[in-house]
Amino acid sequence: MVVVAPPDTTGEERYVPAAGATKSERRNELREFLMSRRARVSPEEAGLPVGGGRRRTPGLRREEVAVLAGVGASWYQWLEQGREISVSPQVLDAVARVLRLSNAERRHLYVLAGLNPPAPEVAPEKRDMCDGLRRLIDTWMPYPAHIMDRYYNYVMHNEAAAVVLGMRADVRQNCLVDFFTDPMYRSRSRSWERNARTVVAQFRAACAASPDDEGFREVLAEVTAVSAEFAALWAEQDIEDQGQVRKELNHPVAGLLVVESTVLKVPARPDLYIVLHTPLEEANTAEKLEWLASPEGRRGTMYPVAG
Incomplete structure (x- = not known):
């Protein structure tokens, strides 16, 4: 089952997996999604030479996506067919780059392929x-x-x-x-006393979501140095x-x-x-x-x- 989400800012409908979608349904949607994104990218946009004979369908061919992404043609065909194959974030990122996917589309590709999506990013x-x-x-x-x-x-x-x-x-x-x-x-x-525990617990949740982010570490070091009350609450390990x-x-x-x-x-x-x-x-x-x-x-x- 495929659910049609409200139009995005471009006026296009977005397709998202239905709640509780089976693996088979997700594979079918993966195939439809990749085919639709491939059709949007012209050979010229992908940096391929102009010409090469008449094309039966708009956009890139599967073989061209595979070459540009640095993956095997058979592997990409299996991916687009929704077969049970092993995928990695690095390979999906290469495909996303070739298909010129937006941040939201890239995260959607991860979900359809059965991987945890990357952290959201701010589009330029x-x-x-x-x-x-x-x-x-x-x-x-x-x-x-x-x-x-x-x-x-x-x-x-x-x-x-x-x-x-x-x-x-x-x-x-x-x-x-x-x-x-x-x-x-x-x-x-x-x-203040009642809310202080909540404020600290919520900041811990934000830090936990980005454990390697130096910006959180800097703020944490600063407030720990100037507030013994914060340091005591932080030591309690609450998260919210x-x-x-x-x-x-x-x-x-x-x-x-x-x-x-x-x-x-x-x-x-x-x-x-x-x-x-x-x-x-x-x-x-x-x-x-x-x-x-x-x-x-x-x-x-x-x-x-x-x-």
């Missing part, structure tokens, strides 16, 4: 998404929202995040480091996926605010997290956040207030 054409993400978090006003990278460094935040969470230029601008070292945030957070966290904050002007933070991922930008804060019904939080974003509220927060 998706690196300019930050303007759209800026519009997203600005539209979330008057509620706090920010975007951080995989190492928890701030990428951007909206005005409410600055007013409510204290995000500003004179701190480290790393969500993990600032959680444990920023006196302003700590003085405002009534749920990103999700929702309840935050209780004592704002110096608006008073008690109760929000729920939700961490979202953008598949096209796996290097970024979107963190949206939603007001809960307690303490009239929504009304207070709207007031803080109003002209009167802005005047009330123009000058630094202790805490």
Whole structure:
């Protein structure tokens, strides 16, 4: 069984394996997928000489894919036929290169071939998404929202995040480091002790997903050196996926605010997290956040207030 997914950004339908698809169904889809991708690549695009007689079908021939990928013609034919053969990541990457597969298509090829897919990557054409993400978090006003990278460094935040969470230029601008070292945030957070364990456990999950990433090691070394509380929690070995966290904050002007933070991922930008804060019904939080974003509220927060 083949499931048709919603169209992608190019308007084309994407085919994904159905939940619980059998090995036979996956092989059939592998054959269809490779044939369709092969038909998209012209000999000229693959660097082959122009000419060579009339072609019965568009795109590359199987033999040409095999030569360009550095594999045997029979082996590639068996792969496209969905036969029970041994495949390796190196060979699949060679085929993906010849067929000019996108990052998403390359991961799809791995799944269809029965291998664990590689980690998501940022496609070059998706690196300019930050303007759209800026519009997203600005539209979330008057509620706090920010975007951080995989190492928890701030990428951007909206005005409410600055007013409510204290995000500003004179701190480290790393969500993990600032959680444990920023006196302003700590003085405002009534749920700091309860949330600290969750923050550390979620960072461990992020580190575990990229064990050889030097960036995580650098942040871990930095926060361990400056916070004994973090070091003690890290030693407890707790691990937890990103999700929702309840935050209780004592704002110096608006008073008690109760929000729920939700961490979202953008598949096209796996290097970024979107963190949206939603007001809960307690303490009239929504009304207070709207007031803080109003002209009167802005005047009330123009000058630094202790805490």
